[in-house]
Each structure stands twice: as structure tokens, then as C-alpha cells.
Amino acid sequence: MGLTILTQGSFLSAGVPVNIPLPSSADYFKTINMTQLATTQATGRGFMFEWYGNPSFAVNSAIEWFKTNSSHAVNMNLVTTGGFNYVTSYPSPETPFVGTAITAASPAVASGFTGLPYNNGDRVVLYNTTGMAQIGGMEFTVSSVSTTGFTLLGLPAAAFAGPATAVTARRIAPFNQMLPEWMYVTAISQAAQAVVTVSVDPTKLVWVGQKLVFKIPYSYGMVQLNTNYSTGTQDLPAVVTAVNYAAYQFTINVNTTGFTPFALPASTGSPTNPAFATVAPAGSATQYNPVLQTFTGYNFDLQPFRTSLVTPYMNLQSGPQSPAGSSGDTILWQAYKMEQTQYQGV
Amino acid sequence: MTSTTGITNIQNMAPELPLQFSEDLLSTPMFNLIHSFGADLHYAEAHIGRVTRMSRYERLSTAGGYLDGSGIDPAPEIVVRSDIDAETEIYAKTVVINEQVTLFENDKVLTKFTALLGQWLREKEDLLMRDLYSSSVSYINAVGGINGQQPSEISRNDINNIERILLGNDARTMLEGIDADLKFGTAPTRDAFIALASTDITPDLQNVQGVLLKNAYPDQSGLRPEEYCSVSRFRFFVSSKAAKIPGISQPSGQTVYTIPMYGLEAAAKIDQNNYSAILGYRPPFVVSSVAQNSQLYAKFAIARAITNQNWITGLNVTQRL
Numbered sequence: 001m002g003l004t005i006l007t008q009g010s011f012l013s014a015g016v017p018v019n020i021p022l023p024s025s026a027d028y029f030k031t032i033n034m035t036q037l038a039t040t041q042a043t044g045r046g047f048m049f050e051w052y053g054n055p056s057f058a059v060n061s062a063i064e065w066f067k068t069n070s071s072h073a074v075n076m077n078l079v080t081t082g083g084f085n086y087v088t089s090y091p092s093p094e095t096p097f098v099g100t101a102i103t104a105a106s107p108a109v110a111s112g113f114t115g116l117p118y119n120n121g122d123r124v125v126l127y128n129t130t131g132m133a134q135i136g137g138m139e140f141t142v143s144s145v146s147t148t149g150f151t152l153l154g155l156p157a158a159a160f161a162g163p164a165t166a167v168t169a170r171r172i173a174p175f176n177q178m179l180p181e182w183m184y185v186t187a188i189s190q191a192a193q194a195v196v197t198v199s200v201d202p203t204k205l206v207w208v209g210q211k212l213v214f215k216i217p218y219s220y221g222m223v224q225l226n227t228n229y230s231t232g233t234q235d236l237p238a239v240v241t242a243v244n245y246a247a248y249q250f251t252i253n254v255n256t257t258g259f260t261p262f263a264l265p266a267s268t269g270s271p272t273n274p275a276f277a278t279v280a281p282a283g284s285a286t287q288y289n290p291v292l293q294t295f296t297g298y299n300f301d302l303q304p305f306r307t308s309l310v311t312p313y314m315n316l317q318s319g320p321q322s323p324a325g326s327s328g329d330t331i332l333w334q335a336y337k338m339e340q341t342q343y344q345g346v
Numbered sequence: 347m348t349s350t351t352g353i354t355n356i357q358n359m360a361p362e363l364p365l366q367f368s369e370d371l372l373s374t375p376m377f378n379l380i381h382s383f384g385a386d387l388h389y390a391e392a393h394i395g396r397v398t399r400m401s402r403y404e405r406l407s408t409a410g411g412y413l414d415g416s417g418i419d420p421a422p423e424i425v426v427r428s429d430i431d432a433e434t435e436i437y438a439k440t441v442v443i444n445e446q447v448t449l450f451e452n453d454k455v456l457t458k459f460t461a462l463l464g465q466w467l468r469e470k471e472d473l474l475m476r477d478l479y480s481s482s483v484s485y486i487n488a489v490g491g492i493n494g495q496q497p498s499e500i501s502r503n504d505i506n507n508i509e510r511i512l513l514g515n516d517a518r519t520m521l522e523g524i525d526a527d528l529k530f531g532t533a534p535t536r537d538a539f540i541a542l543a544s545t546d547i548t549p550d551l552q553n554v555q556g557v558l559l560k561n562a563y564p565d566q567s568g569l570r571p572e573e574y575c576s577v578s579r580f581r582f583f584v585s586s587k588a589a590k591i592p593g594i595s596q597p598s599g600q601t602v603y604t605i606p607m608y609g610l611e612a613a614a615k616i617d618q619n620n621y622s623a624i625l626g627y628r629p630p631f632v633v634s635s636v637a638q639n640s641q642l643y644a645k646f647a648i649a650r651a652i653t654n655q656n657w658i659t660g661l662n663v664t665q666r667l
Binding site for chain 2: 025090125127133177181217226227233270275280283300306307
């Protein structure tokens, strides 16, 4: 039985999708919702979900075992949404969804989609942004998600000339293949300590004490943030002094009050305007505060260059009828690896 | 196409039919390995943790320093050190072979499978370095092309812009120039930075103003087979597995190809002491209770890091031709 491996674990559902790393891959996977197993609901919920790998279920499918309304009586069904998604390599951009608008507001809101399957915190790439071409090709973290739209917290677009009248969105992996990663810059304030806004949620990407190198094309203004712009200085990387994760913003130790204002170029400048303004990780330096007796600047979890997503993994969708359950549910999972699989005309 | 897992046996790899078996095996495909040779090689010591730190002292400022004769000393400057960390990761691949395969197969399968695992070692390492370049480096869109996309196809102006950025950040070239020679149709190359591109854009590379294809270098000795051409201060190396992101260009959703372009000490590959690349064999009596399956494996350790963001910049392009 040299190849037969079974792993199992459990987690407390936060009501969001969960990825379970499976170093040995899987041929069969199941979850049991221990919380729902012990209770009934007015609308019967799923308590066990199964997935088979050979031949593999369609994406987001599962065999759902669920209870009858207000009863322990059991039913089962093959569901094609909200189930499992077995990921064997770094994900490519998913199927495109076409929307009709992005507001010129801060934050911007994209709308006019049909049947969006996204979750809060997902990352998307936007293109075909008619009227807002300067953001075409950029990646954003989405929030306030519905089936018809989402908010782009990292896009302050109030100063844009107008809204977008079309947009196409594709969900992408939550991170680049490696972390820490580079990010798109969407705003930089003119202040004694500048506040930088990025297009994605900087949680797990930015920390106090991190060093960063900016690359700002002339079409965005504020080229003074680029390395070696000012003569005589040390040309040091910028250092993060504070992070506002909820607003996708962080503060750097650079006085930008005398710099050229930062602004995304006009849509009409696409595709000839240089793009994009970006910032990339450049290490850190540890500082010691003898008064507080604390070290800052080194984040053991976030600082080392490392792989972001270990594949293969099983993606569990969340919700009352999904394997990752609802917030507060205790989920037990098991992964099975068959020693050998035989196909008989399948 | 995903791979399948399990034992290699006579069901999923049936022995050759009783025909004459050629004495030579056909070639196994292997993509160009371009992503490691431009990186600095470091070593991680064993028994002192999983994270390797590389540190750089930043230079001192050149402002001030004039002594006016008053006897007042200039203010001392605090030296700044930047720490770059990389986490060692271990990767492995294994093949299990049923005895009936080795018994009935015409070829010496254990030998060939060992060679395949050796190839996997190099290919996996190459792709891991590719992922580093595509994840952690800032990329700039090409805008000098005429295909109407954002980014456009690659152009001379875009390449020159990357050179300007690297030179402006004091990056050093990595490859020496090739002197001119009395050969028709050749031209010298300058000392150059490195650019790593997808084979998909080779038609566009040939179309770039001032391109010097490899055959036009005055001296062919020492050139790598992966090299394709020279443009301005860059020499381009191509691979079918170079980084690309399908379907995201503005406005049409074309594939975007990401080209890292860099000089000396921009990136690091860290090998692990006491854990070099390993090819191993487990005999049947270990793998199987009835001694029918044997196992081959390969594994290696690697850590990766961008060591200087100022000395590397990427270029995003799409296809035109």
C-alpha cells in the first residue's frame, strides 16, 4: 500500500471559501459539516459533500448530502455550483464576465454583470474598460460583491473624466506565484509622509518597515519617487511606516509635498501613454525602539520570498449548501489517494 | 493537460508489441532553460533555519561634506542596510514501476526514467525562477507598437526605455560585448543586459528596428542555443515556457507576455548545503510487500529572491505578427 495516503483536518468556517493544500494530490475528497450534522434548519442545509477525481468532477461540482427542511431526513444531489474546485497548477484567468459600467467615484463601482460567481476578497483583472482605458489590464481586489457587480476599493476614480461604459472582468489567482509581490499604484498623496493607495488588498503583502521601490511613468506625475531622481541623496528605497489594510493604503517615509501631483493619465492617452505606476518589494531593515523595547521592520511571515499557492489544492466554496459551510460551522475534511485507478471505457 | 498519478505498470504503459525495437530512443521534448543562468548563486547553511538573509549596505549620500575651516565636524551619516530574505522550499517527483514493466519492456526503463527525473529537476527549477521574475518585479507596458493593444507589441523604443531605467538606477550589464570581425553580414554587440521572452513573440522580435539575430553576431563561440537576438543593450533568450498571462490586454483581451530584463545581481538562486539535488532508488522489497514495485525519485531544495529591484524591470507586450 505504498502509495495510499489519507490526510484529514478540520477548520472553523468563516463563511468564506477555503483552500486545502494536497501535496500528494487526491482521488476522492469529502467534507462533513459537524455543526449542521447535529442540528436542523428551516431550510435544510448540506452536511456532507463528496468529490471524485477519476474522472474528475466538473469545476465547482459536488455530491451534496443535505437535510429536509426542519428534519433530519437525508437527501442527496449532484450540485454544479458552490462545490469543489480541484486546482492542480497555478490558476489562469477564469471565464470573462461582461459588465456595462464603472463609476467615476471613489471608490469606483463596477456593475451590469450577470451571474457573477465572485466572493469578497477575490482578485480580478479588468479590460475592455471603454472610457476608462487607463485601468485596462490592471488587477483589483473586489468587495461588496453581488451577482451583478462589485466595488473596487483600490480605485479612487472621482477625478477621472468620466465613467467606463463597458468592462470585462476575469477572476485570477489571489496572489502572484510568489510573495511578496509587486502592486499597481492608484494614488499617492502629497504629504510629509505620503499615503499610497494600491489596487489590491495589501494584507499579506505590505508590513510596517518594509522597503519598496516605486516605478512611476512620467504620464502619472510624481516621478520624483523613482530611484536616483534627486542628486546627492542616498536614493534609498521608501520605507512603510503605517498600513491601513481596510482602505488598501499604506504610509511611506517620503515627503512628497513638493513633488508633482500623482494622477492616473486620461483614458484618451491609451494605449500610447506609458503604464502602469507600480511598487515592488525591496526587503526591509529592522529597527529597535528602546523605550517600547520592540523590534519593527521584520515580519517573519511576510518578508521572505516564498511560494504563494501550493498546488495541488482543493478549493471549498462557502455557504449553507457548500462544503466550506457558513460562519461558525465546524468542517471536517478528508482527502484520499488511491494506489491505482483503472478506467473501463470512461 | 494534467498528469496522472499511480504505479507505472503494463496496463498504463503496455510493453511494445513484438516488433523490432530501434536501438535508439526518440528524443524527449525539453523546453529551453533560460530563467536560472542570470541569477546569482548563493548557498544556505544547514541547521540554522529555513530563511536565508542577503544584506546590502546602501551607499552614502554625496551631499555636503565641505570643511570650512571652523573646526566643526560634519554630521555623521547613519549607514543603512537592506535585508532581503528567501525561504528554502523543497520539491520532489517520484515514479513507481511495476516489475512487469522492467521485465517485459524492450528498453531499460529504470535508466530512462532516471534520466526523465533528472530532466524534471532542471525544468522545475527553471519554472520556479520564472515564477519569481513574473511575481515580484515591476512591469511596464510596451507602448511603441502599432497593434492598438495596451500593452502593444515590442518595439525599439520600449526596449530603449527599459535600458534608460536600468542605467538610471546604476544597473550593470551582465554580458560582455562581442567585437566586430571581418565577416559579411555581421555586426558587433554591446555589453548587454539580459531579457527573457516567450517563443511566441519571436516574429515580433525579428521585426524590431535594429534587431541583430544571433547568426549575425561576429563570434558564435560560447553562445547558448536559447539565445535569439540582440536589440540595443539587451540580448534576448527565449523559451516556450516563458511567462505569459492569457486574455487580459486592453481592449481586446489578448495574451500578455511578461519579459524580465535585468543586469548583475538583480536576482538570486539559493542552493541548500547538505541537500543538493538528489536522484534516488527504492528497491522492490522496500516499496512493495511482495517486492513487485520499485520506486525512483528526485528532489531538490531552492530559495529565490529579487535582490535589487533597481536592477531589474519587466516589459509587458502582446503579439502583432
